Amino acid sequence: MLTTDWSARMGLRVPIVNAPMGGVAGAALAAAVSRAGGLGMLGMGSSASLTKLTTELRDLAELDAPFGIGLVDWVAAAEPGLLDAALAARPALLSVGFGDEFWWVAPAREAGVRTATQVGDLAAAQRAIDAGVDVLIARGAEGGGHGAPRVGTLPLLTSVLDRYRVPVLAAGGISSGRGVAAVLAAGASAAWVGTAFSACLEASVSPAVRQALLTARDTDTVTTRVFDVAAGYPWPETLPERVLRNAFADKWDGREAALSDADRDALAAAVAAEDHRLAPINAGQGVGVLDTVESAADVIETLCADAARLLGRWAGER
Numbered sequence: 306m307l308t309t310d311w312s313a314r315m316g317l318r319v320p321i322v323n324a325p326m327g328g329v330a331g332a333a334l335a336a337a338v339s340r341a342g343g344l345g346m347l348g349m350g351s352s353a354s355l356t357k358l359t360t361e362l363r364d365l366a367e368l369d370a371p372f373g374i375g376l377v378d379w380v381a382a383a384e385p386g387l388l389d390a391a392l393a394a395r396p397a398l399l400s401v402g403f404g405d406e407f408w409w410v411a412p413a414r415e416a417g418v419r420t421a422t423q424v425g426d427l428a429a430a431q432r433a434i435d436a437g438v439d440v441l442i443a444r445g446a447e448g449g450g451h452g453a454p455r456v457g458t459l460p461l462l463t464s465v466l467d468r469y470r471v472p473v474l475a476a477g478g479i480s481s482g483r484g485v486a487a488v489l490a491a492g493a494s495a496a497w498v499g500t501a502f503s504a505c506l507e508a509s510v511s512p513a514v515r516q517a518l519l520t521a522r523d524t525d526t527v528t529t530r531v532f533d534v535a536a537g538y539p540w541p542e543t544l545p546e547r548v549l550r551n552a553f554a555d556k557w558d559g560r561e562a563a564l565s566d567a568d569r570d571a572l573a574a575a576v577a578a579e580d581h582r583l584a585p586i587n588a589g590q591g592v593g594v595l596d597t598v599e600s601a602a603d604v605i606e607t608l609c610a611d612a613a614r615l616l617g618r619w620a621g622e623r
């Protein structure tokens with residue numbers, strides 16, 4: 306049985322948390338992860354709305370296990386009622402990422418909800434600690450989706466663990482039992498896993514996205530702002546996203562200022578048509594190990610059984 310002090314305190318059977326992936330981690334994935342003993346997180350992403358959150362929460366109503374909610378800071382700030390609705394749902398963990406103001410910590414504390422945020426370097430970790438965030442997610446540059454691509458997972462995780470006493474979850478490139486074993490052995494309280502869940506049966510992605518994730522190699526990702534700039538999203542410059550490389554990224558990454566209205570329109574049309582020759586697919590470097598579509602429960606079983614075997618072998622040899 307794989308467990309940590311934090312996972313036991315949280316009422317989890319395994320120290321695995323699915324990353325709250327906007328558009329991918331809806332109620333189906335969160336419920337499947339929680340039922341399998343991990344912490345299922347609803348990901349509200351950059352297109353979050355109060356209506357969408359309310360619908361997802363209704364779909365989780367029957368769940369008899371802890372779950373969490375992940376919001377994007379600048380979306381929650383702009384969408385009236387989103388934070389209040391998230392807090393009213395009494396999540397076991399509220400993660401708000403991609404901002405530096407921490408305006409959401411006091412209301413969460415008043416509501417008795419534990420807070421978490423992703424950090425990409427020690428300065429960000431210090432800001433989160435100063436703001437009173439309960440749990441840090443050390444998110445390395447290997448990770449999929451948006452994040453500060455400043456430090457790799459292991460150097461980031463180990464320096465955050467050395468410096469702070471709060472629970473630290475590890476994120477970025479953890480797609481195998483070896484990865485889970487490595488971060489738990491280092492002292493992480495759990496693994497925060499995105500890409501490895503993004504192709505599973507309960508993820509709300511199309512068959513074309515699943516196929517692209519299964520065929521991608523570890524070298525097929527790139528961090529870029531090009532899709533956010535083209536779509537006009539107000540993501541901060543310091544937070545590019547890691548995506549599968551495609552023709553649009555190859556052509557425009559680093560040349561965003563030269564994008565014309567026609568290029569932007571072509572991207573918007575491709576996104577609407579789910580044509581991923583141009584439209585983005587978020588994924589981390591751990592995408593290279595994905596080769597089958599499994600249920601979230603099977604992903605967790607493999608991650609944890611392999612990690613337990615590796616950690617047990619090491620313990621036995623000492």
Ligand SMILES: Cc1cc2nc3c(=O)[nH]c(=O)nc-3n(C[C@H](O)[C@H](O)[C@H](O)COP(=O)(O)O)c2cc1C
Nearest residue numbers: 324326327350402448449450477478499500587589
């Ligand atoms: C498809 C996808 C969507 C994501 N969307 C969000 C999001 O909406 N909010 C968030 O906090 N993080 C999001 N992330 C980032 C994850 O929280 C996490 O940092 C990352 O998945 C960890 O690395 P890994 O993908 O290598 O496991 C997303 C990641 C992926 C792969």
